[in-house]
Amino acid sequence: MITIAVIYGGMSSEHSISCISAGAIMAELPREKYEIFPVGITQDGTWVAGTTDPVGDSQLPSVDGGREVALSVNPARRGELYDPNTGEVLATVDVVFPVLHGTFGEDGTIQGLLDLAGVPYVGTGVLSSACSMDKEFTKTIARAAGVPVTREFILHEHAEVTAVDDEVREYLGLPVFVKPARGGSSIGINKVESWDKLADAVRSARLYDSKVIIEAELIGDEVEIGVIERPDGELVASPPAKLNGTSDSDEGFYGFETKYLDNVVTATIPAGYDDELNEQLAQLSLTTFRALSCQGLARVDFFVTESGPMLNEVNTMPGFTSISMFPQVFQAAGMTYGELLETLIATALERSAQ
Ligand SMILES: Nc1ncnc2c1ncn2[C@@H]1O[C@H](COP(=O)(O)OP(=O)(O)O)[C@@H](O)[C@H]1O
Ligand SMILES: [Mg+2]
Structure with missing residues (x-):
């Protein structure tokens, strides 16, 4: 049995999306293999014992409260989640899946805490999380690695x-x-x-x-590619997803309303490009992943312009609902949502064993 803490919610504008992603992940993890300890982070930053169904019938779910939880940073108490009010240990976890987007989730802060706690976790470490979250540093590093970016x-x-x-x-x-x-x-x-x-x-x-x-401005198809790291370190790039309808939206680009409210954008997966362009996109995704020292997973977003692909940005904890782009591009490559999760967790555990 692997005891896994799934952390969701958080102090970012993407709180609800995180709850939905975490709900989908917990619904998929096989109970005969994983014992799940859900941890919710409220919008004001309190850690509480969560639920394996953080969405329920809510459209914009949120973490509203519950029994307070803390993660021990004492090496002698590695992986312990306890109630700071009573000291009672609630679980001792082997691995953490921080299903958190944006500030305090994808920017290296929680990764630093987990490093201090000595607990392995799914996804990338402190430096690459911080660099990938920062569009200035992402571009500086990508440019130095020869990945085309715009001015x-x-x-x-x-x-x-x-x-x-x-x-x-x-x-x-x-x-x-x-x-x-x-x-x-x-x-x-x-x-x-x-x-x-x-x-x-x-x-x-x-x-x-x-x-x-x-x-x-970048002009051309907007495409998204998933990259994952297998437990043996091999990197795999997914086929590209091409977004349709982003520039026809009211905002004129893939803005917040267009992303989450308007339902006008669809994706073509795989994008339908020739082998040469597919290969070029895969290689550029892998180069970007390596240049930023990413680990575990990332979604690498490009525009296919007249002069070829140009990097737009990198997401180290992309949306993870079963209909999100990241799981979908791997499904297109023959990897189920469940297999994808297993691979990410196995990679996290393997890294800690080294
Ligand atoms: N330089 C650009 N040229 C054209 N469209 C852009 C450019 N930068 C951003 N956009 C549009 O805005 C959207 C959001 O920008 P992005 O850089 O991906 O930020 P976020 O991290 O908020 O997703 C993109 O998906 C794209 O539609
Ligand atoms: Mg984006």
């Missing part, structure tokens, strides 16, 4: 929007995409078609992050 300008904390002077404007060209450097789910992102709208867009991105990335 950008970084507006660092405290920098005034006037730093985007005529020279920068000419370099980027219109339209530009203005994004929080460490965001997700398209929240705080705006497409700017005239420079007089830039200041507003920067203000709206800064609601989520003091650092803002201003990017030249």
Whole structure:
């Protein structure tokens, strides 16, 4: 029996999505092999004993409370989850599946805590989580590894929007995409078609992050590729999924409403490209994964432009419901949702055994 803690919810704007992903994962894990200890994190950051069905009949599920839980960082109490009010040990876990998106989930913070606690976990470590969450560093590292990315300008904390002077404007060209450097789910992102709208867009991105990335537009198919690491270290890239209808949406791109509310975007999996392009996308995904030192899994997103694929961004804990893109691209390659989970957990356990 493997005792696994599935952690979900969290203090990010993607709280509900995380609950849905975790619910799907727990529903799939075979009970004869795994003993599951669900841990919910409320929107204000409290860890509580969770449930194996965090969704129920709710459309926007959330973690609302429960018995408080803490993870021991004492090496002599490795893997212990206990009630900090009574000291009672509730479970001793072998592995953790942090099904958390965005801030405090995908950015290296929880990974650091799990490292301190000495508990193996599914997915990538501190450095690569932090770099992949940060669109500036993702691009710097990808560019150094020879992965094509588009032009950008970084507006660092405290920098005034006037730093985007005529020279920068000419370099980027219109339209530009203005994004929080460490965001997700398209929240705080705006497409700017005239420079007089830039200041507003920067203000709206800064609601989520003091650092803002201003990017030249990528034109072409938006595609997503999954990469997983097998227990022996071999990396596998999935076939690409091509998103349809993103630019026909009201927002004009794959914005928050388009992603979660409008149901206008469909995916073609596999994308239907020729072997050469498929191979190129697979190789670029693997190069990106390695360059960022990712572990376990990542979803690597590209645009297929006229001059070939260009990286957009990397997600180290992508959406994980059974209809999310990440499980679907592996299903297209013949790997079931259950096999995918087994592989990710086996890889986490194997790494800790080394
Ligand atoms: N440079 C760009 N050119 C064209 N579209 C973009 C660009 N950057 C972002 N977008 C659009 O905005 C969406 C969200 O941006 P993304 O960088 O993926 O941020 P998030 O981490 O919030 O998903 C993308 O899926 C794409 O539709
Ligand atoms: Mg994205």
